[in-house]
Amino acid sequence: MSETKSNNKPTRRRQQAPIDTSYGHLQPQAPEIERVVLGALMIDKDAFTVVSEIIRPETFYENRHQKIYDAIQGLNLHEKPVDIVTVTEELRHNGALEDVGGPAYIVELSSHVASSAHIEYHAHILAQKFLARQLIQFASMIETDAFDETVDVDELMQKAEGNLFELSQKNMVQDYTQIDPIVAKAHQLLLQAANNKGGLTGVPSGFHKLDEITAGWQPSDLIIIAGRPAMGKTSFALSLAKNIAVDFRRPIALFSLEMNNVQLVNRLISNVCSVPGNKILSGQLSPDEWERFDTNIRKLDGAPVFVDDTPGLSIFELRTKARRLVREHDIKVLMIDYLQLMNANGTRFSNRQEEVSTISRSLKGLAKELDIPVIALSQLNRTVEQREGIEGKRPQLSDLRESGAIEQDADMVLFVHRPEYYHIYQDEKGNDLHGMAQIIIAKHRKGATGEVLLNFRGEYTRFANPEDVSAPFPTDEIGGEIMGSRMNLSTPESPHGSPLDGPLPEPSPDLTVPF
Structure with missing residues (x-):
């Protein structure tokens, strides 16, 4: 019902309650950076080698961006040039050109990028957003199963540990190292070995x-x-x-x-x-x-x-x-x-x-x-x-x-x-x-x-x-021989054995103990 008065007085508007955003979370994403990265990949032929170990198709949040990066990845795999034309043709060949927005969207991606100067930094941002989404999915799965009373908690713990370990392994990136510090470390180890008795x-x-x-x-x-x-x-x-x-x-x-x-x-x-x-x-x-x-x-x-x-x-x-x-x-x-x-x-x-x-x-x-x-x-x-x-x-x-x-x-x-x-x-x-x-x-x-x-x-x-090993062992005073080698334990001066007072029994070769 309208609250406007017939005497043309100002309309009284009902006050809206403030929106509670504590429960409505957006998935971690950076669509604008995704567009920048894709655009940079199409204007610089060397850009892909910089980001290939950092991002994968699934790193992108938008599905159409995943398809575009997959096409760029395929072109690089077959050592073909990457530009607006080749990416468009690759998407057409894959049957995904219309899904990504047609040729016009490919042109738009490259038109807003001047250089690929910061592509590695941008790629790391996308990788972090992707990892955050994976962790959210992982936590959601654990939460759902934890509420399910039919799920064994011990098995859930094992499953959670395994999935988290697998997740960390997939996202572990080792960088290369220039040889100079490695040579210095090898030299240091060589000097240590030369000073150690026995070359240990x-x-x-x-x-x-x-x-x-x-x-x-x-x-x-x-x-x-x-x-x-x-x-x-x-x-x-x-x-x-x-x-x-x-x-x-x-x-x-x-x-x-x-x-x-x-x-x-x-x-x-x-x-x-x-x-x-x-x-x-x-x-x-x-x-x-x-x-x-x-x-x-x-x-x-x-x-x-x-x-x-x-x-x-x-x-x-x-x-x-x-x-x-x-x-x-x-x-x-x-x-x-x-x-x-x-x-x-x-x-x-x-x-x-x-x-x-x-x-x-x-x-x-x-x-x-x-x-x-x-x-x-x-x-x-x-x-x-x-x-x-x-x-x-x-x-x-x-x-x-x-x-x-x-x-x-x-x-x-x-x-x-x-x-x-x-x-x-x-x-x-x-x-x-x-x-x-x-x-x-x-x-x-x-x-x-x-x-x-x-x-x-x-x-x-x-x-x-x-x-x-020195002298043989005599017979055990309790009677009979006990199994082992004809050895005597080392003296207290030896760092490799256990000193003891007095001899030990003679071994018997017929008795074996499965340790």
């Missing part, structure tokens, strides 16, 4: 012959330690951790997906204190063992070892935790036991092999990002069990379980092999293999491959340098 440039493993070949575990390297069950790969990893953290005091993080943190630390205690693992579990230690325990347990006080036993650890969780460990504790080595127990939840894979490939590729990316060595344990398939002879039982790169991508992504692949397990007691060189383990360097991207012989004491979950 990385984190020392504590095994002399191994360090001679590798020069230590190198930053940004992905190292795979593989072996069949009962070969001792976990024992080898724990010996490495003990040498790195206890002897050399370099911070290390252990992600154990197979054992809980107490089981893992019990094995570490067995290694350091020279007390059999089964006795630590039962608590039935002899007086000498109690003495060794009380003497050596203090070595673990303040040791920079950080243990995480999250089951079914995802790549996204690992990356988040690893970043925090490096930032807060200056972690020098990351160790995972073992790779096949990890998952890449939140991403769909047609088979397990694809998932393992994604995991190994992500581990290599993490090593590069954090600039530290990442050591991952891996299982081998059963092929080795079906082969005969001394050479047949030696593991090969093709034995890596579930994915050839592991071999491809790894900078170094080491196999833990104990011929004694297969009743092979002498190698082709005539070396006695009783109580010995072969560490086979099957792949080494930065150096030579080869083989290192170490002593193995399964009951102590310990590998040791053969040169640290």
